[in-house]
Amino acid sequence: xxxxxxxxxxxxxxxxxxxxxxxxxxxxxxxxxxxxxxxxxxxxxxxxxxxxxxxxxxxxxxxxxxxxxxxxxxxxxxxxxxxxxxxxxxxxxxxxxxxxxxxxxxxxxxxxxxxxxxxxxxxxxxxxxxxxxxxxxxxxxxxxxxxxxxxxxxxxxxxxxxxxxxxxxxxxxxxxxxxxxxxx
Amino acid sequence: xxxxxxxxxxxxxxxxxxxxxxxxxxxxxxxxxxxxxxxxxxxxxxxxxxxxxxxxxxxxxxxxxxxxxxxxxxxxxxxxxxxxxxxxxxxxxxxxxxxxxxxxxxxxxxxxxxxxxxxxxxxxxxxxxxxxxxxxxxxxxxxxxxxxxxxxxxxxxxxxxxxxxxxxxxxxxxxxxxxxxxxxxxxxxxxxxxxxxxxxxxxxxxxxxxxxxxxxxxxxxxxxxxxxxxxxxxxxxxxxxxxxxxxxxxxxxxxxxxxxxxxxxxxxxxxxxxxxxxxxxxxxxxxxxxxxxxxxxxxxxxxxxxxxxxxxxxxxxxxxxxxxxxx
Numbered sequence: 001x002x003x004x005x006x007x008x009x010x011x012x013x014x015x016x017x018x019x020x021x022x023x024x025x026x027x028x029x030x031x032x033x034x035x036x037x038x039x040x041x042x043x044x045x046x047x048x049x050x051x052x053x054x055x056x057x058x059x060x061x062x063x064x065x066x067x068x069x070x071x072x073x074x075x076x077x078x079x080x081x082x083x084x085x086x087x088x089x090x091x092x093x094x095x096x097x098x099x100x101x102x103x104x105x106x107x108x109x110x111x112x113x114x115x116x117x118x119x120x121x122x123x124x125x126x127x128x129x130x131x132x133x134x135x136x137x138x139x140x141x142x143x144x145x146x147x148x149x150x151x152x153x154x155x156x157x158x159x160x161x162x163x164x165x166x167x168x169x170x171x172x173x174x175x176x177x178x179x180x181x182x183x184x
Numbered sequence: 185x186x187x188x189x190x191x192x193x194x195x196x197x198x199x200x201x202x203x204x205x206x207x208x209x210x211x212x213x214x215x216x217x218x219x220x221x222x223x224x225x226x227x228x229x230x231x232x233x234x235x236x237x238x239x240x241x242x243x244x245x246x247x248x249x250x251x252x253x254x255x256x257x258x259x260x261x262x263x264x265x266x267x268x269x270x271x272x273x274x275x276x277x278x279x280x281x282x283x284x285x286x287x288x289x290x291x292x293x294x295x296x297x298x299x300x301x302x303x304x305x306x307x308x309x310x311x312x313x314x315x316x317x318x319x320x321x322x323x324x325x326x327x328x329x330x331x332x333x334x335x336x337x338x339x340x341x342x343x344x345x346x347x348x349x350x351x352x353x354x355x356x357x358x359x360x361x362x363x364x365x366x367x368x369x370x371x372x373x374x375x376x377x378x379x380x381x382x383x384x385x386x387x388x389x390x391x392x393x394x395x396x397x398x399x400x401x402x403x404x405x406x407x408x409x410x411x412x413x414x415x416x417x418x419x420x421x422x423x424x425x426x427x428x429x430x431x432x433x434x435x436x437x438x439x440x441x442x443x444x445x446x447x448x449x450x451x452x453x454x455x456x457x458x459x460x461x462x463x464x465x466x467x468x469x470x471x472x473x474x475x476x477x478x479x480x481x482x483x484x485x486x487x488x489x490x491x492x493x494x495x496x497x498x499x500x501x502x503x504x505x506x507x508x509x510x511x
Binding site: 070072073074078079080081082083085086087088089090091092096119120122123124125 | 195208212215216218219220221222223226227228230231232233494495497498499
Protein backbone atom coordinates (compact mmCIF):
# COMPACT_ATOMS: atom_id res chain seq x y z
CA UNK A 1 0.00 0.00 0.00
CA UNK A 2 2.85 2.40 0.70
CA UNK A 3 3.97 4.49 -2.24
CA UNK A 4 7.29 5.97 -1.41
CA UNK A 5 7.89 8.38 -4.21
CA UNK A 6 7.24 12.06 -4.41
CA UNK A 7 5.03 14.18 -6.64
CA UNK A 8 2.16 11.78 -6.62
CA UNK A 9 -0.33 12.61 -9.33
CA UNK A 10 -4.08 12.61 -8.97
CA UNK A 11 -4.46 9.37 -10.95
CA UNK A 12 -2.25 7.57 -8.46
CA UNK A 13 -4.37 8.48 -5.45
CA UNK A 14 -6.11 5.55 -3.81
CA UNK A 15 -9.88 5.53 -3.39
CA UNK A 16 -10.88 7.10 -0.08
CA UNK A 17 -13.84 4.74 0.14
CA UNK A 18 -11.50 1.71 -0.08
CA UNK A 19 -9.16 3.26 2.48
CA UNK A 20 -12.09 3.85 4.80
CA UNK A 21 -12.83 0.11 4.85
CA UNK A 22 -9.17 -0.62 5.64
CA UNK A 23 -9.26 1.97 8.43
CA UNK A 24 -12.38 0.41 9.92
CA UNK A 25 -10.74 -3.03 9.93
CA UNK A 26 -7.62 -1.72 11.56
CA UNK A 27 -9.53 0.19 14.25
CA UNK A 28 -11.70 -2.79 15.21
CA UNK A 29 -9.10 -4.51 17.45
CA UNK A 30 -8.63 -1.27 19.41
CA UNK A 31 -12.26 -1.07 20.42
CA UNK A 32 -13.11 -2.07 23.98
CA UNK A 33 -15.20 -0.99 26.93
CA UNK A 34 -14.44 2.64 27.69
CA UNK A 35 -13.31 3.51 24.18
CA UNK A 36 -14.56 6.76 22.66
CA UNK A 37 -14.18 7.91 19.06
CA UNK A 38 -13.49 11.58 18.38
CA UNK A 39 -13.43 13.05 14.89
CA UNK A 40 -11.40 16.16 14.09
CA UNK A 41 -13.17 18.70 11.86
CA UNK A 42 -13.89 18.47 9.06
CA UNK A 43 -12.46 15.35 7.34
CA UNK A 44 -12.20 13.43 10.60
CA UNK A 45 -15.86 14.08 11.33
CA UNK A 46 -16.96 12.72 7.94
CA UNK A 47 -14.84 9.63 8.60
CA UNK A 48 -16.30 9.29 12.07
CA UNK A 49 -19.85 9.39 10.72
CA UNK A 50 -19.02 6.59 8.30
CA UNK A 51 -17.16 4.55 10.92
CA UNK A 52 -20.15 4.72 13.24
CA UNK A 53 -22.03 2.73 10.59
CA UNK A 54 -19.21 0.39 9.56
CA UNK A 55 -18.37 -0.41 13.18
CA UNK A 56 -21.89 -0.40 14.57
CA UNK A 57 -21.69 -3.92 16.02
CA UNK A 58 -18.68 -3.38 18.28
CA UNK A 59 -19.88 0.16 19.02
CA UNK A 60 -23.16 -1.18 20.36
CA UNK A 61 -21.51 -4.10 22.11
CA UNK A 62 -19.07 -1.90 24.03
CA UNK A 63 -21.36 1.16 24.33
CA UNK A 64 -18.76 3.27 22.59
CA UNK A 65 -19.38 7.01 22.70
CA UNK A 66 -18.27 9.60 20.20
CA UNK A 67 -17.72 13.32 19.75
CA UNK A 68 -16.15 15.94 17.51
CA UNK A 69 -13.39 18.49 17.93
CA UNK A 70 -12.67 21.72 16.09
CA UNK A 71 -9.15 22.58 17.15
CA UNK A 72 -9.24 26.19 15.88
CA UNK A 73 -8.85 27.58 19.40
CA UNK A 74 -5.79 25.42 20.08
CA UNK A 75 -3.78 25.82 16.90
CA UNK A 76 -0.18 26.99 17.25
CA UNK A 77 -0.41 29.22 14.17
CA UNK A 78 -3.21 31.41 15.57
CA UNK A 79 -0.95 34.38 16.19
CA UNK A 80 0.29 34.27 12.59
CA UNK A 81 -2.89 33.35 10.82
CA UNK A 82 -5.73 34.24 13.12
CA UNK A 83 -8.98 32.36 13.38
CA UNK A 84 -10.42 30.64 10.37
CA UNK A 85 -13.60 32.35 9.28
CA UNK A 86 -15.52 29.15 9.73
CA UNK A 87 -15.23 27.11 12.88
CA UNK A 88 -17.60 24.62 14.40
CA UNK A 89 -18.32 24.00 18.06
CA UNK A 90 -16.50 21.03 19.54
CA UNK A 91 -18.98 18.50 20.85
CA UNK A 92 -17.73 16.20 23.55
CA UNK A 93 -20.83 15.25 25.49
CA UNK A 94 -19.36 12.24 27.25
CA UNK A 95 -17.08 12.06 30.29
CA UNK A 96 -13.48 12.19 29.00
CA UNK A 97 -12.04 11.12 32.34
CA UNK A 98 -10.51 7.62 32.09
CA UNK A 99 -11.66 7.01 28.52
CA UNK A 100 -9.50 5.38 25.86
CA UNK A 101 -9.90 7.94 23.12
CA UNK A 102 -9.25 7.26 19.46
CA UNK A 103 -8.82 10.48 17.50
CA UNK A 104 -9.90 10.23 13.86
CA UNK A 105 -8.27 12.49 11.28
CA UNK A 106 -8.18 12.43 7.50
CA UNK A 107 -4.60 13.31 6.59
CA UNK A 108 -1.73 13.09 9.06
CA UNK A 109 0.99 15.60 8.21
CA UNK A 110 2.98 17.74 10.65
CA UNK A 111 1.36 16.45 13.84
CA UNK A 112 0.37 19.96 14.89
CA UNK A 113 -3.35 19.34 14.54
CA UNK A 114 -3.02 16.23 16.70
CA UNK A 115 -1.14 18.20 19.33
CA UNK A 116 -3.89 20.84 19.34
CA UNK A 117 -6.54 18.12 19.61
CA UNK A 118 -4.77 16.50 22.54
CA UNK A 119 -4.51 19.83 24.32
CA UNK A 120 -8.18 20.47 23.81
CA UNK A 121 -9.16 16.98 25.02
CA UNK A 122 -7.29 17.51 28.26
CA UNK A 123 -9.44 20.57 28.93
CA UNK A 124 -12.41 18.21 29.09
CA UNK A 125 -10.76 15.81 31.53
CA UNK A 126 -7.95 13.28 31.88
CA UNK A 127 -8.30 10.46 29.40
CA UNK A 128 -6.81 7.01 30.13
CA UNK A 129 -5.14 7.05 26.72
CA UNK A 130 -5.29 8.78 23.36
CA UNK A 131 -4.48 7.11 20.08
CA UNK A 132 -4.72 8.41 16.55
CA UNK A 133 -6.24 6.83 13.47
CA UNK A 134 -5.65 8.59 10.15
CA UNK A 135 -6.78 7.71 6.68
CA UNK A 136 -3.48 8.75 5.13
CA UNK A 137 -0.03 9.50 6.55
CA UNK A 138 1.52 11.80 3.99
CA UNK A 139 4.91 12.19 5.70
CA UNK A 140 6.45 15.45 6.91
CA UNK A 141 5.96 15.20 10.64
CA UNK A 142 7.38 18.02 12.73
CA UNK A 143 6.55 16.71 16.20
CA UNK A 144 7.14 13.41 18.00
CA UNK A 145 3.58 12.32 17.27
CA UNK A 146 2.56 9.43 15.03
CA UNK A 147 -0.71 7.70 14.22
CA UNK A 148 -1.26 4.19 15.64
CA UNK A 149 -3.51 3.30 12.74
CA UNK A 150 -3.25 4.42 9.12
CA UNK A 151 -4.93 3.04 6.02
CA UNK A 152 -2.21 4.27 3.62
CA UNK A 153 1.15 5.99 3.51
CA UNK A 154 1.63 8.40 0.61
CA UNK A 155 4.76 10.51 0.58
CA UNK A 156 4.17 13.96 -0.85
CA UNK A 157 6.15 17.10 -1.58
CA UNK A 158 5.69 20.02 0.78
CA UNK A 159 4.13 21.96 -2.08
CA UNK A 160 1.41 19.34 -2.48
CA UNK A 161 -1.71 19.47 -0.41
CA UNK A 162 -3.78 16.36 0.19
CA UNK A 163 -7.33 16.82 1.37
CA UNK A 164 -10.31 14.64 2.03
CA UNK A 165 -13.43 15.97 0.36
CA UNK A 166 -17.05 15.01 0.61
CA UNK A 167 -18.85 14.66 -2.69
CA UNK A 168 -22.45 15.56 -3.39
CA UNK A 169 -23.60 11.96 -2.80
CA UNK A 170 -21.74 12.08 0.58
CA UNK A 171 -19.09 9.65 -0.60
CA UNK A 172 -15.51 10.56 0.26
CA UNK A 173 -12.57 11.21 -2.04
CA UNK A 174 -8.98 12.38 -1.81
CA UNK A 175 -8.01 15.57 -3.59
CA UNK A 176 -4.53 16.75 -4.39
CA UNK A 177 -3.63 20.41 -4.92
CA UNK A 178 -0.45 22.24 -5.64
CA UNK A 179 0.07 25.00 -3.13
CA UNK A 180 2.63 27.68 -2.34
CA UNK A 181 2.07 27.31 1.36
CA UNK A 182 0.61 23.86 1.75
CA UNK A 183 1.76 23.50 5.31
CA UNK A 184 -1.13 23.97 7.69
CA UNK B 185 -14.76 54.29 1.91
CA UNK B 186 -12.22 54.24 4.68
CA UNK B 187 -13.56 52.00 7.42
CA UNK B 188 -11.38 52.25 10.53
CA UNK B 189 -12.68 48.89 11.76
CA UNK B 190 -11.29 46.82 8.88
CA UNK B 191 -7.73 46.32 7.66
CA UNK B 192 -6.65 46.39 4.02
CA UNK B 193 -7.68 42.74 3.57
CA UNK B 194 -11.16 43.37 4.96
CA UNK B 195 -10.47 41.66 8.27
CA UNK B 196 -11.71 43.05 11.57
CA UNK B 197 -9.07 45.30 13.16
CA UNK B 198 -11.09 47.20 15.76
CA UNK B 199 -14.68 46.81 16.91
CA UNK B 200 -16.06 50.32 17.25
CA UNK B 201 -19.65 50.10 16.09
CA UNK B 202 -21.94 47.68 14.32
CA UNK B 203 -22.54 50.24 11.63
CA UNK B 204 -19.97 49.66 8.92
CA UNK B 205 -19.58 45.94 9.57
CA UNK B 206 -20.36 43.86 6.49
CA UNK B 207 -22.68 40.87 6.84
CA UNK B 208 -19.69 38.57 6.40
CA UNK B 209 -18.02 39.93 9.56
CA UNK B 210 -21.26 39.91 11.56
CA UNK B 211 -21.74 36.26 10.72
CA UNK B 212 -18.12 35.46 11.47
CA UNK B 213 -18.49 36.92 14.97
CA UNK B 214 -21.81 35.16 15.61
CA UNK B 215 -20.54 31.79 14.31
CA UNK B 216 -17.33 32.01 16.30
CA UNK B 217 -19.30 32.87 19.44
CA UNK B 218 -21.29 29.69 18.85
CA UNK B 219 -18.05 27.73 19.28
CA UNK B 220 -17.20 29.59 22.47
CA UNK B 221 -20.52 28.86 24.20
CA UNK B 222 -19.38 25.27 24.79
CA UNK B 223 -16.11 26.32 26.38
CA UNK B 224 -17.94 27.51 29.50
CA UNK B 225 -19.47 24.09 30.01
CA UNK B 226 -16.21 22.19 30.17
CA UNK B 227 -14.01 21.07 33.02
CA UNK B 228 -11.41 23.71 32.05
CA UNK B 229 -13.25 26.85 30.95
CA UNK B 230 -10.33 28.25 29.01
CA UNK B 231 -8.75 28.15 25.59
CA UNK B 232 -5.16 29.21 25.00
CA UNK B 233 -5.72 31.68 22.15
CA UNK B 234 -4.68 34.89 23.91
CA UNK B 235 -1.96 33.34 26.03
CA UNK B 236 0.76 35.92 26.57
CA UNK B 237 -1.42 38.85 25.46
CA UNK B 238 -2.39 41.72 27.71
CA UNK B 239 -5.89 43.13 27.54
CA UNK B 240 -6.52 46.52 29.19
CA UNK B 241 -10.04 47.35 30.23
CA UNK B 242 -10.10 51.11 30.15
CA UNK B 243 -13.27 52.25 31.88
CA UNK B 244 -13.75 55.99 32.01
CA UNK B 245 -17.33 55.37 33.08
CA UNK B 246 -18.58 52.77 35.52
CA UNK B 247 -20.22 49.66 34.25
CA UNK B 248 -19.65 46.71 36.49
CA UNK B 249 -21.44 44.16 34.36
CA UNK B 250 -19.82 45.08 31.08
CA UNK B 251 -16.40 45.24 32.69
CA UNK B 252 -16.90 41.90 34.42
CA UNK B 253 -18.01 40.10 31.28
CA UNK B 254 -15.10 41.50 29.28
CA UNK B 255 -12.75 40.45 32.07
CA UNK B 256 -14.15 36.93 32.17
CA UNK B 257 -14.08 36.68 28.38
CA UNK B 258 -10.42 37.75 28.21
CA UNK B 259 -9.49 35.38 31.01
CA UNK B 260 -11.24 32.46 29.31
CA UNK B 261 -9.04 33.21 26.32
CA UNK B 262 -6.01 32.99 28.67
CA UNK B 263 -5.11 36.68 28.34
CA UNK B 264 -3.70 38.73 31.17
CA UNK B 265 -6.27 41.34 32.07
CA UNK B 266 -5.86 44.70 33.70
CA UNK B 267 -8.95 46.73 34.51
CA UNK B 268 -8.56 50.42 35.06
CA UNK B 269 -11.31 52.69 36.26
CA UNK B 270 -10.11 56.01 35.04
CA UNK B 271 -12.13 58.92 36.28
CA UNK B 272 -12.66 61.54 33.64
CA UNK B 273 -11.01 64.83 34.33
CA UNK B 274 -12.92 67.88 33.25
CA UNK B 275 -10.25 69.62 31.24
CA UNK B 276 -8.65 68.43 28.01
CA UNK B 277 -10.15 64.98 28.09
CA UNK B 278 -8.74 64.04 24.70
CA UNK B 279 -5.21 64.58 25.80
CA UNK B 280 -5.67 62.72 29.04
CA UNK B 281 -7.12 59.67 27.31
CA UNK B 282 -4.31 59.40 24.79
CA UNK B 283 -1.68 59.92 27.47
CA UNK B 284 -3.18 57.09 29.47
CA UNK B 285 -3.23 54.92 26.36
CA UNK B 286 0.37 55.75 25.49
CA UNK B 287 1.48 54.73 28.94
CA UNK B 288 -0.28 51.41 28.67
CA UNK B 289 1.20 50.84 25.22
CA UNK B 290 4.62 51.43 26.77
CA UNK B 291 3.72 48.58 29.13
CA UNK B 292 3.05 46.39 26.06
CA UNK B 293 -0.72 46.23 26.15
CA UNK B 294 -2.11 44.35 23.14
CA UNK B 295 -5.76 45.30 23.27
CA UNK B 296 -7.91 48.04 24.77
CA UNK B 297 -11.49 47.61 25.82
CA UNK B 298 -12.81 51.14 26.15
CA UNK B 299 -15.85 52.49 27.93
CA UNK B 300 -16.38 56.21 27.90
CA UNK B 301 -19.23 58.64 28.50
CA UNK B 302 -18.45 60.54 25.33
CA UNK B 303 -19.25 59.41 21.83
CA UNK B 304 -16.23 58.69 19.70
CA UNK B 305 -13.77 57.97 22.50
CA UNK B 306 -13.00 54.48 21.20
CA UNK B 307 -12.60 55.82 17.66
CA UNK B 308 -10.13 58.37 18.94
CA UNK B 309 -8.03 55.67 20.60
CA UNK B 310 -8.27 53.37 17.58
CA UNK B 311 -6.96 56.13 15.35
CA UNK B 312 -4.09 56.76 17.73
CA UNK B 313 -2.71 53.27 18.45
CA UNK B 314 -0.09 51.46 16.34
CA UNK B 315 -1.26 48.80 13.90
CA UNK B 316 -0.71 45.74 16.11
CA UNK B 317 -2.99 47.04 18.87
CA UNK B 318 -6.72 46.47 18.77
CA UNK B 319 -9.55 48.46 20.28
CA UNK B 320 -12.98 47.27 21.35
CA UNK B 321 -15.68 49.82 22.07
CA UNK B 322 -17.47 48.79 25.28
CA UNK B 323 -19.91 51.70 25.07
CA UNK B 324 -19.34 55.33 24.25
CA UNK B 325 -21.96 57.83 25.37
CA UNK B 326 -25.20 57.48 23.50
CA UNK B 327 -23.38 56.45 20.39
CA UNK B 328 -22.62 52.77 20.32
CA UNK B 329 -22.20 49.56 22.31
CA UNK B 330 -21.44 46.98 19.65
CA UNK B 331 -20.88 43.89 21.79
CA UNK B 332 -24.24 44.43 23.51
CA UNK B 333 -25.90 44.69 20.13
CA UNK B 334 -24.11 41.56 18.92
CA UNK B 335 -25.01 39.53 21.98
CA UNK B 336 -28.65 40.49 21.57
CA UNK B 337 -28.58 39.41 17.94
CA UNK B 338 -26.80 36.20 18.98
CA UNK B 339 -29.48 35.50 21.60
CA UNK B 340 -32.25 36.06 19.07
CA UNK B 341 -30.51 33.73 16.61
CA UNK B 342 -30.14 31.07 19.32
CA UNK B 343 -33.85 31.00 20.13
CA UNK B 344 -35.24 32.02 16.74
CA UNK B 345 -32.77 30.83 14.10
CA UNK B 346 -34.99 31.80 11.19
CA UNK B 347 -34.18 35.49 11.16
CA UNK B 348 -35.91 35.90 7.82
CA UNK B 349 -39.30 35.23 9.38
CA UNK B 350 -39.10 37.35 12.49
CA UNK B 351 -41.07 40.26 13.80
CA UNK B 352 -39.13 42.04 16.53
CA UNK B 353 -40.31 44.83 18.81
CA UNK B 354 -37.92 47.16 20.60
CA UNK B 355 -39.69 48.86 23.48
CA UNK B 356 -38.78 51.92 25.51
CA UNK B 357 -36.13 54.57 25.66
CA UNK B 358 -34.79 54.35 22.11
CA UNK B 359 -33.62 57.95 22.26
CA UNK B 360 -31.00 57.37 24.96
CA UNK B 361 -30.20 53.79 24.08
CA UNK B 362 -26.82 53.12 22.59
CA UNK B 363 -27.81 49.63 21.56
CA UNK B 364 -31.14 50.16 19.84
CA UNK B 365 -29.67 51.83 16.79
CA UNK B 366 -26.85 49.28 16.37
CA UNK B 367 -29.30 46.47 16.81
CA UNK B 368 -31.73 47.77 14.24
CA UNK B 369 -28.81 48.03 11.87
CA UNK B 370 -27.50 44.52 12.56
CA UNK B 371 -30.93 42.89 12.42
CA UNK B 372 -31.71 44.59 9.13
CA UNK B 373 -28.34 43.55 7.70
CA UNK B 374 -29.00 39.95 8.70
CA UNK B 375 -32.37 39.94 6.99
CA UNK B 376 -34.99 40.45 9.72
CA UNK B 377 -38.02 41.68 7.77
CA UNK B 378 -39.95 43.58 10.41
CA UNK B 379 -38.60 45.65 13.26
CA UNK B 380 -40.90 47.77 15.38
CA UNK B 381 -40.09 50.40 17.93
CA UNK B 382 -42.62 51.13 20.62
CA UNK B 383 -42.14 54.26 22.72
CA UNK B 384 -43.64 57.62 23.60
CA UNK B 385 -42.71 60.36 21.15
CA UNK B 386 -40.44 61.97 23.73
CA UNK B 387 -38.22 58.86 23.87
CA UNK B 388 -37.81 58.42 20.13
CA UNK B 389 -35.13 60.09 18.06
CA UNK B 390 -36.45 62.34 15.34
CA UNK B 391 -36.76 60.62 11.98
CA UNK B 392 -36.48 57.18 13.57
CA UNK B 393 -38.51 55.82 10.63
CA UNK B 394 -35.51 56.41 8.42
CA UNK B 395 -33.84 53.41 10.08
CA UNK B 396 -36.46 51.26 8.38
CA UNK B 397 -38.55 50.52 11.47
CA UNK B 398 -42.27 50.68 12.10
CA UNK B 399 -43.13 53.13 14.84
CA UNK B 400 -45.81 52.49 17.45
CA UNK B 401 -46.79 54.58 20.43
CA UNK B 402 -49.12 51.98 21.81
CA UNK B 403 -48.04 48.66 23.37
CA UNK B 404 -51.29 46.86 22.47
CA UNK B 405 -50.80 47.48 18.78
CA UNK B 406 -47.06 47.21 18.69
CA UNK B 407 -46.71 43.90 20.50
CA UNK B 408 -49.27 42.09 18.41
CA UNK B 409 -47.83 38.82 17.03
CA UNK B 410 -44.18 39.65 17.58
CA UNK B 411 -41.58 36.88 18.05
CA UNK B 412 -39.16 38.90 20.14
CA UNK B 413 -39.76 41.66 22.68
CA UNK B 414 -36.63 43.64 23.45
CA UNK B 415 -37.14 45.89 26.43
CA UNK B 416 -34.83 48.83 26.89
CA UNK B 417 -33.80 50.23 30.21
CA UNK B 418 -35.32 53.54 31.17
CA UNK B 419 -32.13 55.51 31.41
CA UNK B 420 -32.89 57.62 34.45
CA UNK B 421 -29.35 58.84 34.73
CA UNK B 422 -29.39 60.10 31.18
CA UNK B 423 -32.75 61.72 31.44
CA UNK B 424 -32.61 65.47 31.36
CA UNK B 425 -35.73 67.54 31.90
CA UNK B 426 -39.25 66.19 32.20
CA UNK B 427 -39.66 63.81 29.30
CA UNK B 428 -41.94 61.55 31.29
CA UNK B 429 -44.62 62.21 33.90
CA UNK B 430 -43.42 59.57 36.40
CA UNK B 431 -42.03 56.06 36.46
CA UNK B 432 -45.39 54.68 37.68
CA UNK B 433 -47.12 56.37 34.79
CA UNK B 434 -44.50 54.94 32.43
CA UNK B 435 -45.00 51.43 33.77
CA UNK B 436 -48.74 51.73 33.22
CA UNK B 437 -48.34 52.54 29.53
CA UNK B 438 -45.00 51.05 28.46
CA UNK B 439 -44.07 48.56 31.18
CA UNK B 440 -44.12 44.92 30.04
CA UNK B 441 -46.63 42.89 32.05
CA UNK B 442 -47.90 39.35 31.54
CA UNK B 443 -51.13 40.71 30.11
CA UNK B 444 -49.36 42.80 27.50
CA UNK B 445 -46.97 39.96 26.67
CA UNK B 446 -49.98 37.79 25.80
CA UNK B 447 -50.44 39.93 22.71
CA UNK B 448 -47.13 38.68 21.32
CA UNK B 449 -46.81 35.20 19.86
CA UNK B 450 -47.16 32.51 22.55
CA UNK B 451 -43.52 31.44 22.11
CA UNK B 452 -42.14 34.98 21.99
CA UNK B 453 -38.97 35.64 23.95
CA UNK B 454 -38.39 38.62 26.24
CA UNK B 455 -35.02 40.33 26.35
CA UNK B 456 -33.51 43.12 28.42
CA UNK B 457 -29.93 44.42 28.31
CA UNK B 458 -29.83 45.03 32.07
CA UNK B 459 -29.65 46.38 34.61
CA UNK B 460 -33.42 46.12 34.94
CA UNK B 461 -35.70 48.60 36.61
CA UNK B 462 -38.27 46.15 37.90
CA UNK B 463 -41.68 47.73 38.03
CA UNK B 464 -40.65 50.55 35.67
CA UNK B 465 -40.07 49.03 32.24
CA UNK B 466 -40.68 45.40 33.11
CA UNK B 467 -42.79 43.53 35.63
CA UNK B 468 -41.02 41.00 37.85
CA UNK B 469 -43.29 38.17 36.79
CA UNK B 470 -42.22 38.74 33.18
CA UNK B 471 -38.54 39.26 33.99
CA UNK B 472 -38.46 35.96 35.92
CA UNK B 473 -40.99 34.21 33.71
CA UNK B 474 -40.74 31.33 31.28
CA UNK B 475 -40.36 33.53 28.21
CA UNK B 476 -37.54 35.60 29.64
CA UNK B 477 -34.07 35.02 28.19
CA UNK B 478 -32.47 37.85 30.15
CA UNK B 479 -29.95 35.69 31.98
CA UNK B 480 -28.96 33.67 28.89
CA UNK B 481 -28.18 37.06 27.32
CA UNK B 482 -25.56 37.59 30.01
CA UNK B 483 -24.07 34.15 29.39
CA UNK B 484 -23.98 34.65 25.64
CA UNK B 485 -22.40 38.05 26.17
CA UNK B 486 -19.24 36.33 27.33
CA UNK B 487 -19.12 34.11 24.23
CA UNK B 488 -19.61 37.14 21.97
CA UNK B 489 -16.84 39.08 23.71
CA UNK B 490 -14.54 36.07 23.46
CA UNK B 491 -15.30 35.81 19.75
CA UNK B 492 -14.59 39.49 19.13
CA UNK B 493 -11.30 39.44 21.02
CA UNK B 494 -10.21 36.15 19.43
CA UNK B 495 -10.92 37.45 15.93
CA UNK B 496 -9.12 40.73 16.62
CA UNK B 497 -5.99 39.36 18.27
CA UNK B 498 -5.19 36.62 15.78
CA UNK B 499 -3.16 36.83 12.63
CA UNK B 500 -1.23 39.99 13.42
CA UNK B 501 1.83 39.16 11.39
CA UNK B 502 -0.11 37.74 8.49
CA UNK B 503 -1.10 38.77 5.11
CA UNK B 504 -4.15 36.75 4.24
CA UNK B 505 -3.46 33.05 3.97
CA UNK B 506 -5.36 30.22 2.33
CA UNK B 507 -7.97 28.54 4.47
CA UNK B 508 -6.03 25.59 5.78
CA UNK B 509 -7.31 22.09 6.02
CA UNK B 510 -6.26 20.16 9.09
CA UNK B 511 -2.88 18.58 8.50
